[in-house]
Amino acid sequence: MKSNAAKALLLVVLVALYAFDVPKGWYKAGSNPDKYEIGIDKGAGIDGTNAATIKSESERVKGFGTLVQNLKPGSYAGKRLRMSGFIKTSEVNGWGGFWLRIDSENPGDPFVFDNMANRKIKGNTDWMLCEIIVDVPKNATNIAYGALLSGGGQLWFDNLTFEVVDKSVKPTIPYKKENAPQDQPTNLSFEE
Numbered sequence: 001m002k003s004n005a006a007k008a009l010l011l012v013v014l015v016a017l018y019a020f021d022v023p024k025g026w027y028k029a030g031s032n033p034d035k036y037e038i039g040i041d042k043g044a045g046i047d048g049t050n051a052a053t054i055k056s057e058s059e060r061v062k063g064f065g066t067l068v069q070n071l072k073p074g075s076y077a078g079k080r081l082r083m084s085g086f087i088k089t090s091e092v093n094g095w096g097g098f099w100l101r102i103d104s105e106n107p108g109d110p111f112v113f114d115n116m117a118n119r120k121i122k123g124n125t126d127w128m129l130c131e132i133i134v135d136v137p138k139n140a141t142n143i144a145y146g147a148l149l150s151g152g153g154q155l156w157f158d159n160l161t162f163e164v165v166d167k168s169v170k171p172t173i174p175y176k177k178e179n180a181p182q183d184q185p186t187n188l189s190f191e192e
Contacts (some may be wrong), residue, residue, distance in 0.1 A: 020053060025069055026146070032063030036149065039067075044156055046086050046127045051158040054149040059093065064150035066099070071143040073102075078138040080167060083145055084131035085160035087121055094151015095120035100132045103142040111137050114173045115148065121155070133165065133172045 020039025022028060028038045037055045045051035054065050083100050097116030104111050112134045121130070136143065147157040 020055075022067070023052060026052070026067050027069075028065065029068045029146075030063060030065040030148065032061060033065045035061045035063065036065030038065055041156060045158045046088075047159075049158075051088075051156040052147065053154060053156045054096070054147060055154040056149065056152040059091075059152040061094075061152050064094075064148050066146050066148040068144060068146040071145070073136055073140040073143055076136045076143065076162070076164065077140055079136055079164045080133065080169060080171070081136050081143075082131055082133045082163050082165045082169065083160065084129060084163075086127045086158050087125070087130050087147065088127045088156045089121055089123065089125045090154045091124060092122050092149065092151065092153035092155060094149070094153070095122050096147065096149040096153070096155040097121050098130055098132055098145070098147050098157070100134060100143065100145040102134060102136055102140050103144065104137075105139070105141055111140060112173065116172075119172075127158075131172065133169055135171060 020037050020041060022039045030036070035057050037053075037057065039053065040050050041053040042050050044053065052067050054067060056065075083098065085098065087096065087098065089096055097120060099113070099115035101110045102112040114132045114134060116130065116132070121128075147155060149155045
C-alpha cells in the first residue's frame with residue numbers, strides 16, 4: 001500500500017514539475033485543448049529566455065490546441081497590421097502556425113481570419129520568423145490571436161510584435177472576404 005501511495009505522490013510531483021504554466025494575459029482554447037500541454041517553457045526561447053509552447057500529449061491527436069489573447073482594436077482600427085514572431089517545431093505530424101482573427105459585431109462572422117493554413121509549418125524546424133498581415137476595419141470589435149498546433153508534436157513561439165504597416169505591404173490572406181449580398185442577381189452571362 002505504501003508503495004502505491006509513494007508512486008502516486010511521485011507521479012503528481014513529476015506532473016507538476018513538467019506542466020507548463022499558462023502565461024499571464026493568455027488562455028488555452030481549441031477544438032481539443034485537453035490533449036495538449038500549453039503554456040510557458042522556461043529557458044526554451046529564441047534567446048534563452050522563456051517561450052510559449054503547445055505540446056501534444058500523444059503522437060496522434062484529433063483537433064487542435066491554441067494559446068490565445070484578445071486585444072481591443074484601438075489604434076489598429078482602419079490600418080494594416082503586421083503580427084510577427086518566431087516559431088520552432090519538433091515532430092509536428094499535423095501542422096502549426098500563428099493565427100489572427102479580426103472580429104465584427106456579429107459573433108461567428110469575423111471580418112478577417114488567417115491561421116497560416118496556406119503556409120503550414122510541419123515536421124522539425126529551427127526558429128523561423130513568421131508573420132500575418134491583415135487590414136483591420138474601422139468598426140472591428142476585437143483582435144484575437146495566438147499560435148496553434150493541430151495533430152501531434154510540439155510548437156514553441158516567442159517574441160511576438162505588432163506594428164502598423166503601409167498599404168505597400170501585401171496582406172498574407174490571398175483572398176478578400178466576400179462582398180455583401182446583392183438585392184438581385186447580376187452579370188449572369190458574364191459579359192460585364
